Amino acid sequence: MKIGLLTELFPPHMGGQEVRFQEMAEHLADRGHEVTVLCIRHDHKVAISSSPHPRVQILRWPTNDNYVRRTGGLPRSLRTMVDYALWTRKVLAQGDFDVLMLNQWPLLHALTLPGKLRHRSILDWCEIREGRVFVMAQRFLPRLVGCNTAVSEAVRDHIEGVSEQRTVYLPSGINRSIYRSLPRGGRAGLLYLGRLTSHKQVSRLFEVHRVLWERGYRRELIIAGDGPELPVLRQLAAAYPMADKVRILGSVTEAEKMDLLSRAEVMVIASLREGFPRVVAEAMASGLPIVTANHPGNGTTTVVSSHSCGIVAAPTDDAMADAVQEILDAWDDYSQAALAASRRLDWSDLVDQLELEFISLAKELENAPTDFRRRWFHWKTPVRPNAGGGT
Numbered sequence: 326m327k328i329g330l331l332t333e334l335f336p337p338h339m340g341g342q343e344v345r346f347q348e349m350a351e352h353l354a355d356r357g358h359e360v361t362v363l364c365i366r367h368d369h370k371v372a373i374s375s376s377p378h379p380r381v382q383i384l385r386w387p388t389n390d391n392y393v394r395r396t397g398g399l400p401r402s403l404r405t406m407v408d409y410a411l412w413t414r415k416v417l418a419q420g421d422f423d424v425l426m427l428n429q430w431p432l433l434h435a436l437t438l439p440g441k442l443r444h445r446s447i448l449d450w451c452e453i454r455e456g457r458v459f460v461m462a463q464r465f466l467p468r469l470v471g472c473n474t475a476v477s478e479a480v481r482d483h484i485e486g487v488s489e490q491r492t493v494y495l496p497s498g499i500n501r502s503i504y505r506s507l508p509r510g511g512r513a514g515l516l517y518l519g520r521l522t523s524h525k526q527v528s529r530l531f532e533v534h535r536v537l538w539e540r541g542y543r544r545e546l547i548i549a550g551d552g553p554e555l556p557v558l559r560q561l562a563a564a565y566p567m568a569d570k571v572r573i574l575g576s577v578t579e580a581e582k583m584d585l586l587s588r589a590e591v592m593v594i595a596s597l598r599e600g601f602p603r604v605v606a607e608a609m610a611s612g613l614p615i616v617t618a619n620h621p622g623n624g625t626t627t628v629v630s631s632h633s634c635g636i637v638a639a640p641t642d643d644a645m646a647d648a649v650q651e652i653l654d655a656w657d658d659y660s661q662a663a664l665a666a667s668r669r670l671d672w673s674d675l676v677d678q679l680e681l682e683f684i685s686l687a688k689e690l691e692n693a694p695t696d697f698r699r700r701w702f703h704w705k706t707p708v709r710p711n712a713g714g715g716t
Contacts, residue, residue, distance in 0.1 A: 326683060327359045330670060332428035333385065333391075333401070335364040337371060340520065341603040342428055342451050345497050349426070352498075352676045354380035361420070363413050367392050386412050400459075406431040417442055424683045427470070435466045442693070445686045446470040449495070452600040453483050453622060464488050471686045477601035477624035479629060482612055490600070493682065496628075497603045498672035499610050506612030506664060507587045509656050514545035515590035515649065516613070518582060518606050521552030526595040526618070528554075529642065529653060531561055533593060536646035538567055549574040549585055586611035591649050591657065595640065598622040609634050609667035614659035616648040632666035635659060673704070 331344045346362070356361045359380075366385035367375060376383040379415040389405045399406075410433035417425070418439045429434055435448055448470045453463065467473045467488035473483035474495040485492040515534060517527055527548060534546040548558060548571070555575060562571045577585065586592075592608045595619040603630055609617055615635030617625040629635040638648035652659050 326423040326685065328353055328361070329417065329420070329422045329425045330360065330362045330428075331425060331434050331632055332362065333365050333431040334367055335362055335385075335407075336377070338367050341497065341600070342430070344603055345451075346426075348498060348672060349676070349679070350381045350499075351378045352672050353679070354378060356676065356680070361414060361422075365389065365392055365409050371459075375679070383684075384416065386605040393586055394613065401431055406433045410434040410437040413437065414439060415652045421642070423687045426679075430603050431467070432462055435469055439575075443469055444471045447472045447682060447686065450471075450475045450480050450484050450492070450600070452476075452479055452598060452624070454598070455622075460487075467492065474682075475600070477599075477604050477627055479624040479627040480600050484515055488558075493678075495675060495678065497599050497668070498604070498675040499606045499670050500672045501610050501667055504588045504607065504667075505611040506585060506610075506660070509590075509660070512588050512590045514547050514589050516547045516549070516585055517594070517601060518549045518577075519583060519594075521550050521554040521558060523554060524597045525552075525554070526597060527558060528561055529618075529645075530593055531565055531650065532642040533595075533645045534567070534716065535565075535572075536642050537649060538650050540646070540650070542650075544590065545570050545572060547572045547574065547585065547589065549577045549582070551576040569645075582607075583611070589613055591616055591652050592635075593626050593645065593649065594618070594623075595645065596620065596623050596625065599625045601625070601628055606667065606670045609663040609670065612660040612664045614656065614663055616645055616652060617640065618645060633659075634662060634663035635665050 330346055330350055336341050336343050336347050339593060350360045350362055361382045363384050366388040368390055369388050374383060374387050387405055388407045389402055390400050392405050399700045409431060413434050414437040427446060427448045433549045438446055463484060467484055467490040473484055473490055473492040475484055475492050476497055478494050481494045519529055521527055530546055558648055559573050562573050565571055586607055592613050592615045597620045601624055605625055615629050615636055617629050618640040619626055619637050620640055624635045629637050636648040636651060638644045662671045
């Protein structure tokens, strides 16, 4: 099959969705599919058509070094979003794609899809956002495609509920064989690993660590990752009373990341907003239990609850410290649950599911134009039963 993947950013820009689409592309290509990635060139130093995989074609346009800066009420450059949407429409109209997979971002590309491809497209949702523009997008964009996927059950339930369109749970995959899990005796410390942005609330981990310290916990707090909050966190660490027990690592290599996951005792995620963070799947494959804050927009809570791989705590310092202590008291049980759950997240199984969806979309809906007008203008559209492994 000739498959097009449309996503705003792609490696070497790093993030959960970037890695998700890169690995999806590579696994599909390894199965013999012809894969083309259409993305935004976020850095003029990156080659327009560079690709680390010999069977994945990457096309990057437009070029905007400042694309990820906020403009108005949007987290991205609106002009670049428009340019990208019009460019992808032109490329897709000239190509002969069997199916398409669209990242939720940058939103507008779902509106400009050529009509002949709408019913053969999947829109992949990574998160839920508030605000009038995002609420409207979450209600209406799912109606423009043949199927929707979501990185977590919470995101799936929301999209399916507000749009009344079929949405399949497709978590972020991992290659389980590359991770390792050390026994409890080889582990120590609390770990945060990921982007350092304000909505991640990484600074809260200092207070959680402080509460645990007052209760006698003498292990480190380790924060790894990059982002705009890194200078702030380094200042907090320098002023922290137990500064010698805090490590702010900044960016880490893949090898360093896997070592951190295998050696930490508990991962702590205090985010206000998440879908299904890739690092959660990686923690599970490393036998690392997770404590996460019970915020309404934090999809990690559903993952942790459904897989029993950690504890969802009230978003207070004391409650999160209590959850860490509870995990430490029954660490082996939580670690084994995480390892068992990770077996369902291997890319080999997830790509099987995705191929079934692609084959289904490529064959169905010969009356697509009528069907899609009905989806857009009428609120009551039946939801097709989940298939292909959706829950």
